[in-house]
Amino acid sequence: MADVAREAGVSGQTVSRVANGRHNVDPETRERVTAAMRRLGYRPNSAARALRSGRFHSIGVIMFTLSSFGNMRTLDAIAAAATDAGYTINLIPVPNPTRGDVSVAFDRLSEEAVDGVVIIVEAHLLDERDIELPAGLPVVVVDSNAGDRFPVVDTDQAHGARLATEHLLDLGHATVHHVAGPDRSYSAVHRREAWEATLRERGAPVPDALVGDWSSESGHRIGLRLAADPSVTAVFAANDQMALGVLRAMHESGRPVPAEVSVVGFDDMEESGNYWPPLTTVRQFFGEVGRRSVEALLHEVESGVAHGTTLVSTELIVRDSTAAPTAPRAAASVTG
Template sequence: MADVARIAGVSSQTVSRVSNGFPGVNEETRQRVLSAMKELRYRPNSAARALKRGEFRTIGVITFTLSTTGNVRTLEAIATSAAQEGYAVTLLPVAVPTQDEVRGAFSRLGELAIDAAIVIMEVHLLDEARLSLPPHVKVVVADSDAGDRYTVVDTDQAGGTHDAVNHLLGLGHATVWHLAGPEESYAAQRRTGAWRAALEEAGQVPPPLVRGDWSAESGYHAGLLLAERPDCTAIFAANDQMALGLLRALNERGRKVPEDVSVVGFDDIAESSSFQPPLTTVHQDFAEVGRRCVEGVLHHVRENGLEHGTALVPTKLVVRASTAPPPRKVIPCS
């Protein structure tokens, strides 16, 4: 920096202001400094900046898996939003969802120098009933029920599910079957609870639950079972991948969609409009979830404080060709 200042004929403070993009430097002086930087191949030292300012402009992200649509799209949105704020993202996958593994991840993030952390907490811990994070960490949690202890950002799972179930009931279906996600998943748990509540509010007794594991394969096997139920005319699948396998199974068993069975998914993945038939589904705004997570941790960093509670991002039902009124005659089960 001293060499740049000498060649440009300015003070080191002016070099610092130009390299940091601060206002208050006239254009002629700025160009002299930039020219000197180029001549010397000078680049600001981010580590030195961090030590001086006491901030690293880095957000740590802890997640248990990168195999689900929700996690991948949320992570993408976090990285995009962080970059727009001038922050980098350090990703730390945790292989096993236990309290010790989470504590270990926070220790490693501390060594990597972060300003705050986002935990994508999509499943329950295996060894603890409740998540417990180090008290000094500035953190926002995505997809969890920890809103009484931390700041949580989540999709409105219940609202999206109610829209899906009420859409099918509004078409005239007597009830709605549910292909649920894995039992340990917070999202699956909330969607299942909302499915039951929506049917009970409509005066219907929920039919037996069928469970999958988020994969298209599990949706296919569940679909083979549901295809044998002549009284099953409407199915709400907890995600679009399972709905895809479900559509294949129904087709193989001669149950036409939507003429015989209506199907609704959840997520609105990019491919859902290209399913056969195009899938009616609940759209999740992952970009907004990621933006709010970043907004939350940066507020925590800048204001040194954040209220606990859960912020819900609204969903939207996208109606396509996989839903229709039920067939005129439904054979009752024996």
């Protein structure tokens, strides 16, 4: 820093202000200092700055899976928002989300130089009593339920499921069948509960939900069961991948979509507009979830005050996989 000060003809305090991004330096002086930094190869010492300020400008992220569409989109937005705020991220994946693995990930945080952590992990894993976070570490939970323990940022799952179910009922379908996500998934449970509540409020029959595992294979397997029932005219799948499997099953079973069966998904993956037919679905704004989670975390880091729950709205995207129900096909006549 002293070398830069001599090179630029300024005080060490001025170099410090420029290095720390302070605004009380005139533009001409700032340019002279940054030019001197470039010529001398000067890099601010982040460890020393952290010792002085008590901040590391790093965010920890614990994520229980890197394979899901939503998690990756959310992580991408977290990384972008952190970068814009001058922070790096330290990702700790939990590939096998058992209680022990999650505890290990939390333990690692106590050894990492992070100012706070964003957790994207299933609710039942957060409920384990032997999982402890480092004391005093700001935390924001995404797409899960942390009760009153931590701030939460989530998609409004219930509103999205209601939009999907009401859309199909408004088209004239007598009821809506549901291909649900796993029972222990926070998102799946909320979508399933909202689907059921909407049917009851509208006075429609409530069929048994059929549970998949988020994969298109499980959607196909369940779709074949639904296709075999001629009374099924409308299906709401808890994600787009399972909806893809349902579309294939209906096609293989000779039940055209949407002429005989309407199908709605949830997520609005980039590929959903290119399914055949293009899929009506509920759009989640993963980028907004990621941005707001970083915003909530940094607010707590800087002010010491935690936000409550933040819900990001959803939007129904109507495409060609839904239509009003048609009259049942007449049975073929038999002559002899």
